[in-house]
Amino acid sequence: MKAAVITFPGSNCDRDLAVAFERAGAEVTRVWHKDSVLPEGTDIVGVPGGFSYGDYLRCGAIAAQSPIGGAIRDFAGRGGYVLGICNGFQVITEMGLLPGALMRNAGLKFVCKPATLRVETTDCAYTSGYAKGAEVVFPVAHHDGNYTIDAEGLARLEGEDRVAFRYVDGLNGSVADIAGVLSANRRVLGLMPHPERAVDPAQGGTDGSAVFRALASVMARA
Amino acid sequence: MKARVHVMLKDGVLDPQGEAVRHALGTLGFAGVGGVRQGKVIDLELTATDRAAAEAEVVAMCEKLLANTVIEKYTIDIA
Numbered sequence: 001m002k003a004a005v006i007t008f009p010g011s012n013c014d015r016d017l018a019v020a021f022e023r024a025g026a027e028v029t030r031v032w033h034k035d036s037v038l039p040e041g042t043d044i045v046g047v048p049g050g051f052s053y054g055d056y057l058r059c060g061a062i063a064a065q066s067p068i069g070g071a072i073r074d075f076a077g078r079g080g081y082v083l084g085i086c087n088g089f090q091v092i093t094e095m096g097l098l099p100g101a102l103m104r105n106a107g108l109k110f111v112c113k114p115a116t117l118r119v120e121t122t123d124c125a126y127t128s129g130y131a132k133g134a135e136v137v138f139p140v141a142h143h144d145g146n147y148t149i150d151a152e153g154l155a156r157l158e159g160e161d162r163v164a165f166r167y168v169d170g171l172n173g174s175v176a177d178i179a180g181v182l183s184a185n186r187r188v189l190g191l192m193p194h195p196e197r198a199v200d201p202a203q204g205g206t207d208g209s210a211v212f213r214a215l216a217s218v219m220a221r222a
Numbered sequence: 223m224k225a226r227v228h229v230m231l232k233d234g235v236l237d238p239q240g241e242a243v244r245h246a247l248g249t250l251g252f253a254g255v256g257g258v259r260q261g262k263v264i265d266l267e268l269t270a271t272d273r274a275a276a277e278a279e280v281v282a283m284c285e286k287l288l289a290n291t292v293i294e295k296y297t298i299d300i301a
Binding site: 061094099104106107149 | 235236238239242286287288290292293
């Protein structure tokens with residue numbers, strides 16, 4: 001598995017994400033936001049958490065229009081895998097790779113704690129290592145994770161089994177307690193919680209490892 | 223030529239920040255505030271001299287970057 005991890009000015013989970021991919025056996029290339037092409041042979045792009053461009057205008061809005069943003073959009077358009085975590089979820093949603101939008105948390109507070117999630121579907125390369133309905137704990141740390149989508153869009157997501165993770169006890173006011181969603185081709189996943197911060201016992205848990213292991217096994221078969 | 227863009231959340235999209243401002247106004251004793259919606263004002267200085275061309279360009283800017291049309295609406299004033 002060849003993973004490309006993007007760094008924007010203000011990214012702060014890029015190294016953690018690279019380490020999580022490496023632990024699963026990936027060959028990781030770090031890619032700067034001013035680059036306009038992805039490394040040859042990239043299997044998956046990781047768009048990390050942080051505060052890209054200082055969250056100016058809207059979270060993720062400027063990063064979505066950066067030079068590497070166009071390459072990521074084209075890569076996804078060709079059926080490439082893209083994993084957007086936290087600010088990365090905001091970035092790829094602003095790019096239009098996923099429907100809906102991420103708004104200020106309903107409680108207006110920055111929420112930073114371990115969150116219990118339910119794995120809602122195992123029908124994708126990211127969650128095939130979990131049991132459907134399993135509860136996992138990933139850390140969350142965000143101010144703008146309140147996922148919003150209109151009723152029609154929500155019905156489509158639910159009908160197509162594209163809700164990957166849900167908060168078990170709610171968290172930020174997101175529609176239907178959605179924590180992570182998949183694209184129509186199931187190859188783009190955006191989620192607010194941080195699986196890459198749960199891959200080593202020293203981080204307080206390893207529930208996130210299965211995401212990266214599952215990806216590695218899917219890419220190995222491809 | 224100058225353009226002023228107002229970006230607001232669409233009607234029906236809950237505005238948690240506006241609600242917080244409304245609560246704070248109530249705490250300050252302003253009892254008559256039924257609702258608050260918060261948005262952004264963006265001023266642009268444009269080199270264009272043709273009004274219609276300037277407006278078309280600002281519409282494109284709003285659609286591509288200045289507003290997230292999933293949740294936001296915008297108005298444009300050209301002066």
